[in-house]
Amino acid sequence: MEQTEILAKVQDIFRDVLDNEDIVLTPQTTADDVEDWDSLSHIQLIVAIEKAFKIKFTSKEILSWSNVSEMTESIAGKL
Amino acid sequence: MISFKELKQNLKKEYSSLPTRKVALLGDVATQFLAVSLKGMGYERNYNIDLFEAEFNQVERQVMDPTSDLHEFEADYTVVFQSTHKLLEKYSHTSPLDQIGLADERLDFIRMMCNTVKGRIIYYNYPEIEDTVFGSYANKVESSFVFQLRKLNYELMKIAQENANFFICDIAGLQNKFGRNVGFNSHIYISTEMVLSLDILPYVASRTLDIICALEGKFKKCLILDLDNTTWGGIVGDDGWENIQVGHGLGIGKAFTEFQQWVKNLKNRGIIIAVCSKNDEDKARAPFEKNPEMVLKIEDIAVFVANWNNKADNIRFIQSILNIGFDSMVFLDDNPFERNIVRENVPEVTVPELPEDPGEYLEYLYSLNLFETASYSNADAERTAQYQVESKRVSLMQSFTNEADFLKSLNMVSEVKGFDSFNTVRVAQLSQRSNQFNLRTVRYTEAEIEALENNDQYVNFSFTLADKFGDHGLICVIILKKLDASTLFVDTWFMSCRVLKRGMEDFTLSTIVNYAKEHGFQRIIGEYLPTAKNNMVADHFPKLGFSTIEGSEPLQFELEVGDHADREFYIENK
Numbered sequence: 105m106e107q108t109e110i111l112a113k114v115q116d117i118f119r120d121v122l123d124n125e126d127i128v129l130t131p132q133t134t135a136d137d138v139e140d141w142d143s144l145s146h147i148q149l150i151v152a153i154e155k156a157f158k159i160k161f162t163s164k165e166i167l168s169w170s171n172v173s174e175m176t177e178s179i180a181g182k183l
Numbered sequence: 184m185i186s187f188k189e190l191k192q193n194l195k196k197e198y199s200s201l202p203t204r205k206v207a208l209l210g211d212v213a214t215q216f217l218a219v220s221l222k223g224m225g226y227e228r229n230y231n232i233d234l235f236e237a238e239f240n241q242v243e244r245q246v247m248d249p250t251s252d253l254h255e256f257e258a259d260y261t262v263v264f265q266s267t268h269k270l271l272e273k274y275s276h277t278s279p280l281d282q283i284g285l286a287d288e289r290l291d292f293i294r295m296m297c298n299t300v301k302g303r304i305i306y307y308n309y310p311e312i313e314d315t316v317f318g319s320y321a322n323k324v325e326s327s328f329v330f331q332l333r334k335l336n337y338e339l340m341k342i343a344q345e346n347a348n349f350f351i352c353d354i355a356g357l358q359n360k361f362g363r364n365v366g367f368n369s370h371i372y373i374s375t376e377m378v379l380s381l382d383i384l385p386y387v388a389s390r391t392l393d394i395i396c397a398l399e400g401k402f403k404k405c406l407i408l409d410l411d412n413t414t415w416g417g418i419v420g421d422d423g424w425e426n427i428q429v430g431h432g433l434g435i436g437k438a439f440t441e442f443q444q445w446v447k448n449l450k451n452r453g454i455i456i457a458v459c460s461k462n463d464e465d466k467a468r469a470p471f472e473k474n475p476e477m478v479l480k481i482e483d484i485a486v487f488v489a490n491w492n493n494k495a496d497n498i499r500f501i502q503s504i505l506n507i508g509f510d511s512m513v514f515l516d517d518n519p520f521e522r523n524i525v526r527e528n529v530p531e532v533t534v535p536e537l538p539e540d541p542g543e544y545l546e547y548l549y550s551l552n553l554f555e556t557a558s559y560s561n562a563d564a565e566r567t568a569q570y571q572v573e574s575k576r577v578s579l580m581q582s583f584t585n586e587a588d589f590l591k592s593l594n595m596v597s598e599v600k601g602f603d604s605f606n607t608v609r610v611a612q613l614s615q616r617s618n619q620f621n622l623r624t625v626r627y628t629e630a631e632i633e634a635l636e637n638n639d640q641y642v643n644f645s646f647t648l649a650d651k652f653g654d655h656g657l658i659c660v661i662i663l664k665k666l667d668a669s670t671l672f673v674d675t676w677f678m679s680c681r682v683l684k685r686g687m688e689d690f691t692l693s694t695i696v697n698y699a700k701e702h703g704f705q706r707i708i709g710e711y712l713p714t715a716k717n718n719m720v721a722d723h724f725p726k727l728g729f730s731t732i733e734g735s736e737p738l739q740f741e742l743e744v745g746d747h748a749d750r751e752f753y754i755e756n757k
Contacts, residue, residue, distance in 0.1 A: 123195075144215055144216070147381075148381065151368065161370070
């Protein structure tokens with residue numbers, strides 16, 4: 105799966121979990137750029153991404169990402 | 184089950200108009216998601232949960248400090264979640280010599296909490312973490328964590344038995360059902376200090392609200408069963424009563440046997456079981472009466488409806504006999520078409536989406552926890568017999584076109600007597616409970632009833648009623664006060680609503696008039712004191728032939744004994 109494809113799928117998950125259709129993700133997007141993306145909704149997003157891609161992150165990964173591209177790279181590395 | 188995401192979305196909805204219940208949440212782990220789930224599930228059950236979430240890990244302080252926010256809040260329900268994780272941490276910090284006292288120490292705290300916290304406590308029990316430090320041998324070692332944990336869960340049940348306001352929410356049972364790998368998510372724990380997974384949270388919230396709803400009086404009383412392919416395998420009309428699939432041995436029959444055993448256990452607990460089947464009645468009854476493999480017998484069924492009418496109408500008929508709310512009924516049917524008919528026409532009835540495979544019925548039904556309750560007594564178990572009698576009476580009434588013929592056919596007998604040591608308790612009880620058919624709503628205690636027995640200024644009557652189907656016991660009470668040598672005042676007239684429309688009022692008046700005539704009284708005065716609930720008897724005296732005393736306040740009515748002629752009734756004096 106291409107990075108752009110992964111990004112699009114992740115964006116759908118963000119919109120669904122955060123209940124906001126206006127969210128647009130770029131590789132550089134950080135938590136500060138998205139309303140309601142806080143430490144609590146972050147964990148909801150992680151669980152939803154794991155289910156959607158049928159992958160498992162390590163706890164270290166979850167705590168390490170600083171933007172969306174690091175997240176999508178982690179996903180790509182597991183597919 | 185609704186998802187966590189949907190529960191969270193509920194928080195954006197308008198629920199301030201729903202009835203509010205104050206709930207305090209205390210946890211020794213972070214509880215933000217649990218708080219969201221409880222509020223969101225409250226919306227699903229039509230409650231506005233006004234939630235006080237104590238700060239993280241303050242259970243002891245909040246409970247023990249009488250000036251704490253918790254006590255200030257005055258919750259209706261205090262939900263306490265002390266986690267197995269934190270218990271294990273505590274165990275690990277305890278010296279090996281003292282580990283044997285882990286459970287007792289926690290139990291002491293909980294007992295103290297029962298005495299300090301006002302309102303009801305909902306306490307989450309402990310899903311097990313098997314640390315395998317001893318392996319299975321832990322079962323032999325009292326100081327092992329596993330031993331202490333199981334002891335704690337067992338002793339908690341005893342505390343619940345001893346404290347009327349302490350309720351356990353069985354989240355250990357939820358973990359048994361779904362497994363620890365579903366119930367616990369290490370990511371969530373590592374990054375948020377929360378020990379419940381997003382997948383299990385809706386179930387935990389649901390089980391918590393089940394308890395609150397049951398305590399608020401919203402619970403299921405009746406289970407209505409379809410027959411073919413729900414209660415047994417196959418179609419009895421085609422296959423015959425001897426060939427339906429039920430019974431042990433190989434094959435699907437055992438799934439239906441075990442389903443029936445579950446239903447029987449519910450019936451024994453006091454749930455009313457009814458049948459609603461599209462069948463000829465004799466064919467539908469045959470398995471209950473003849474097939475030895477059937478666990479359910481005809482006497483387990485309070486109302487049996489088998490015909491070719493639509494099921495929504497039949498469920499309305501069952502409701503009319505049982506006289507309970509549609510929202511207290513559960514309907515099980517394997518046929519999606521029938522389920523939808525009932526959902527559309529009687530939306531208050533709970534209609535579970537039974538799995539296609541009968542082998543999965545039970546595990547699915549277990550997961551719904553449909554029959555949460557807030558009380559249990561042995562009397563609950565006798566309910567079926569009472570409703571069976573009522574059901575027979577109603578079906579007989581339908582066979583008569585004329586009410587008098589129906590009443591005659593009941594062979595009603597009433598025993599009339601004053602108050603004595605045998606009926607004092609029941610008279611006082613009925614006096615406390617009768618609200619609707621009660622003319623003056625004067626409440627009498629047992630001691631006051633005993634005093635009336637010996638006061639010659641008063642005349643008392645109690646009435647029982649029995650008919651060919653069964654005995655209602657004591658159902659009506661009259662207390663007359665002698666105002667003067669010629670006048671009787673009806674101080675009290677109340678009657679159980681179970682015996683309305685039987686002519687009991689006419690029989691009662693006849694008894695009073697006969698007494699008056701024999702003892703030289705010429706006038707009977709009645710009075711109606713309105714309450715929020717007794718509108719049913721506003722016209723009671725005029726209907727019986729009393730005339731209104733003009734200008735009386737409260738309204739009074741009089742009857743000249745000499746003018747009275749009995750109306751026809753069909754009750755014999757025993």
